[in-house]
Amino acid sequence: MKKTSTIHSYFFILIFSITSFTSGLQADHNTSIDIAYNSISKKVLHWSEYLDIRISSWLDDNVSYEECQAQEINHIKNENTQKKYDINYFFQNNKYLNETKDIYVRLRLNNYLYSREKNRMNVRLNAQLPFDRCKAQWKFFLQDSTNSLSEVKSTDTSNGGVGIRYYQEALYGVSASYSLGLSGGSPYLRGRYKFPIKYHDWKIEPVQIFKYSTKYYFEEETNIYFDKYLNENDLFRIQLHRKSGSTLEGTDYGIIFRYYLNLGKDSGLELSQSFFGNTHYSHYYALDESYNNINNYVTSISWRENLWRKWFYYEIRPTVNFHKDYNYKPSYSLRFLFDIYFGEYN
Numbered sequence: 290m291k292k293t294s295t296i297h298s299y300f301f302i303l304i305f306s307i308t309s310f311t312s313g314l315q316a317d318h319n320t321s322i323d324i325a326y327n328s329i330s331k332k333v334l335h336w337s338e339y340l341d342i343r344i345s346s347w348l349d350d351n352v353s354y355e356e357c358q359a360q361e362i363n364h365i366k367n368e369n370t371q372k373k374y375d376i377n378y379f380f381q382n383n384k385y386l387n388e389t390k391d392i393y394v395r396l397r398l399n400n401y402l403y404s405r406e407k408n409r410m411n412v413r414l415n416a417q418l419p420f421d422r423c424k425a426q427w428k429f430f431l432q433d434s435t436n437s438l439s440e441v442k443s444t445d446t447s448n449g450g451v452g453i454r455y456y457q458e459a460l461y462g463v464s465a466s467y468s469l470g471l472s473g474g475s476p477y478l479r480g481r482y483k484f485p486i487k488y489h490d491w492k493i494e495p496v497q498i499f500k501y502s503t504k505y506y507f508e509e510e511t512n513i514y515f516d517k518y519l520n521e522n523d524l525f526r527i528q529l530h531r532k533s534g535s536t537l538e539g540t541d542y543g544i545i546f547r548y549y550l551n552l553g554k555d556s557g558l559e560l561s562q563s564f565f566g567n568t569h570y571s572h573y574y575a576l577d578e579s580y581n582n583i584n585n586y587v588t589s590i591s592w593r594e595n596l597w598r599k600w601f602y603y604e605i606r607p608t609v610n611f612h613k614d615y616n617y618k619p620s621y622s623l624r625f626l627f628d629i630y631f632g633e634y635n
Contacts, residue, residue: 326600326631333632337392337418345423376524376549379557380593381628384514386432386447387466387481390419393632397433404621426456430470442543442565442585444530445496445512450477477502492516508534522551539569539581559591584613602628 377385381395395415402408416431431451452470468479479500486493498510515527525548532541543565550558566583589608596603606624611617 323598326598330600330631333394334392337632340418340429341420341423344429345420345427376522376551376557379551379554380549380559380591383443383445383447386415387445389417390421390428391417391632392419392421393417393630396629396631398627400625402623405615406622426458428454428456430454430468442541442563444528444532444543444545445498445510472502473504475502475504477505490517506535508532508537524549524551539567541565541567554595556592556594559589559593561587561589561591563587563589580613586611586617600630602630604628 378389378391393416397413397415399409399411399413401410413433414431415433417428418430419425419428430447430453432447432449450470450472452468454466454468457465457467463482463484465480465482468477468481470477470479477500479498481496481498483494483496486495492514494514494516496512496514498508498512500508500510510532511530513529515529517525519525526546528545528547530541530543530545533539543563545561545563548560550560552558563586564583565585565587566581568581587608587610589606591604591606593602593604595601604624604626608622608624610620610622612620
């Protein structure tokens with residue numbers, strides 16, 4: 290009860306701080322902050338262009354440095370800009386991290402407040418540098434390591450670590466990407482395949498992932514997305530999930546219902562209801578070591594907003610879950626984060 294009250298207090302302090310922050314920052318755009326931001330963003334774009342031209346010339350003996358410099362990429366940037374208002378891009382979900390061609394560096398400040406666990410705070414860096422000028426199918430990435438939080442199970446996660454990704458041209462309707470990366474000091478190889486299907490007003494997208502690493506050995510994961518736009522902006526999504534691996538006992542499974550409300554390009558709301566289970570759930574705190582039914586029910590709401598500057602976002606996510614580890618008693622959490630983007634995110 291005491292921890293729950295603490296979470297409520299943090300929540301109200303956070304809302305008050307954000308309100309005060311937004312009301313007090315109506316200053317001229319030509320401030321020292323804007324000058325510093327523009328300087329860093331230009332460096333990000335310069336590094337991306339340099340890596341694009343230099344590494345692309347290494348990968349292909351038939352493409353010279355001079356030819357790469359002469360390539361026109363403004364049309365590619367315009368295509369990326371048009372995609373910015375897609376709901377996946379706005380909420381920075383896993384589909385965005387796996388498929389984006391944006392050029393950006395993201396600094397994320399995370400706060401996690403729990404009613405039954407220790408509170409946490411961390412800072413994460415994420416970068417996407419696609420080689421649009423010469424090798425449009427290649428991309429350099431620097432991403433958060435896969436982090437499965439206790440209140441919600443992450444599915445179709447991005448690679449994590451640092452590495453390079455190759456996008457293969459679609460063959461018989463199947464799109465594929467291959468990643469070679471390094472995460473936690475361990476190299477890994479990952480393949481992601483998707484096959485979009487259109488059925489009436491629904492977009493159905495089966496996704497299959499295979500991953501091998503020297504640390505975690507072999508993992509494979511299936512996600513099937515059922516997307517339907519209820520109007521031009523609001524998206525309803527059903528996601529079916531299953532996962533197995535050489536170090537995973539049994540098979541994970543789950544179903545997630547999400548409703549994204551796009552309230553303009555500056556704000557959005559996500560409502561989520563999830564059910565997770567395992568065919569052989571075994572845990573130190575579990576009452577039944579061989580339980581094979583649903584072991585966690587998760588309800589959450591996410592509010593995400595762009596405030597003050599186009600490159601500054603905040604997000605608040607209160608969550609309640611009913612986990613078997615706690616005999617299905619309610620467990621509350623509150624996550625709030627700040628995102629700062631450098632480059633061409635928006």
